[in-house]
Amino acid sequence: MNEADYKELKKGGMMRQAEAGLFSVRLHVVGGRLDTTQLRAIHDAADRFGRGEVHLTSRQGVEIPNVRQDSLSALKEFLSPSGVGVGVCGPTVRTVTACQGCRVCPSGVIDSPELADAADRAFYGKPVPHKFKIGVSGCVNNCMKAEENDAGIKGWIEPRWERGPCTLCGVCAAVCPTKAIATAEDGSLTVDLDLCIGCGDCIVSCPSGGMREARRGYRLFAGGKFGRKPFLGKRILGVLTTKEEAMAAITAVLEFFRAHGKPRERFGDTLERTGFDALERRVKEVTGL
Ligand code: SF4
Ligand code: SF4
Numbered sequence: 353m354n355e356a357d358y359k360e361l362k363k364g365g366m367m368r369q370a371e372a373g374l375f376s377v378r379l380h381v382v383g384g385r386l387d388t389t390q391l392r393a394i395h396d397a398a399d400r401f402g403r404g405e406v407h408l409t410s411r412q413g414v415e416i417p418n419v420r421q422d423s424l425s426a427l428k429e430f431l432s433p434s435g436v437g438v439g440v441c442g443p444t445v446r447t448v449t450a451c452q453g454c455r456v457c458p459s460g461v462i463d464s465p466e467l468a469d470a471a472d473r474a475f476y477g478k479p480v481p482h483k484f485k486i487g488v489s490g491c492v493n494n495c496m497k498a499e500e501n502d503a504g505i506k507g508w509i510e511p512r513w514e515r516g517p518c519t520l521c522g523v524c525a526a527v528c529p530t531k532a533i534a535t536a537e538d539g540s541l542t543v544d545l546d547l548c549i550g551c552g553d554c555i556v557s558c559p560s561g562g563m564r565e566a567r568r569g570y571r572l573f574a575g576g577k578f579g580r581k582p583f584l585g586k587r588i589l590g591v592l593t594t595k596e597e598a599m600a601a602i603t604a605v606l607e608f609f610r611a612h613g614k615p616r617e618r619f620g621d622t623l624e625r626t627g628f629d630a631l632e633r634r635v636k637e638v639t640g641l
């Protein structure tokens with residue numbers, strides 16, 4: 353097979369193996385969720401077209417290794433009725449990852465699978481200057497490592513102090529993991545939202561309702577990557593309170609990458625050139641947030 357033909361196969365999720373003539377086939381698994389019908393179909397496909405094994409990837413995906421080149425089309429057709437498609441590779445938006453979010457996890461602040469599905473429907477496989485990964489964590493425990501993604505989302509709770517019910521017991525400041533809560537000279541409490549990591553611990557711990565929830569929603573991180581030169585994404589914007597706002601912000605981030613990114617340049621490197629401020633300004637302009 354010539355390199356041009358292989359490039360096309362690779363774009364469609366067929367990865368050449370070390371052993372000549374064999375491919376590892378990447379499947380499209382959004383947020384690591386598969387129903388039992390799909391699992392059975394993958395099981396049967398691995399038996400029929402591979403060597404009876406699958407590989408679970410670091411981004412919640414499934415790959416079927418040891419598939420012969422002349423079986424690739426048949427494998428795709430076999431999986432199609434179950435709704436399992438093949439993945440993508442190359443300079444495209446990759447499958448969106450997500451934790452189980454607030455519908456399952458007691459710590460969840462946002463419905464991670466709901467946002468992941470919406471983002472995947474809108475962006476999956478779309479061309480960009482270099483690979484682009486989106487990951488959604490339902491809360492700041494951050495099981496999906498938002499900062500390792502080109503665009504990462506975390507569920508976030510923003511606190512607000514109210515003098516009336518506060519007894520100045522000091523519990524909130526004591527539990528805050530980032531020392532974001534301080535006492536001013538006049539005895540009032542301040543919350544430094546730059547230090548705040550949105551965990552909500554101060555609200556849960558407050559015995560009198562003096563620390564309240566100002567808003568909860570989605571916090572966007574941009575420019576993260578792993579691999580050879582890891583870089584943690586930085587948070588931009590404030591708390592986005594609806595799924596629609598989160599989608600608008602991710603859309604604006606992708607448009608920024610298309611406008612400013614160079615071929616084979618990861619988004620974090622683009623932002624190093626343009627400055628994160630430029631992205632934040634643009635996202636604000638586009639979304640009106
Ligand atoms: S990130 Fe939060 S909501 Fe998601 S699984 Fe982890 S603890 Fe639960
Ligand atoms: S939400 Fe968490 S990080 Fe923010 S002020 Fe409260 S305890 Fe501190």
Ligand code: SF4
Nearest residue numbers: 518521522524558562
């Ligand atoms: S925990 Fe509640 S009552 Fe105690 S200082 Fe903080 S806001 Fe006030």
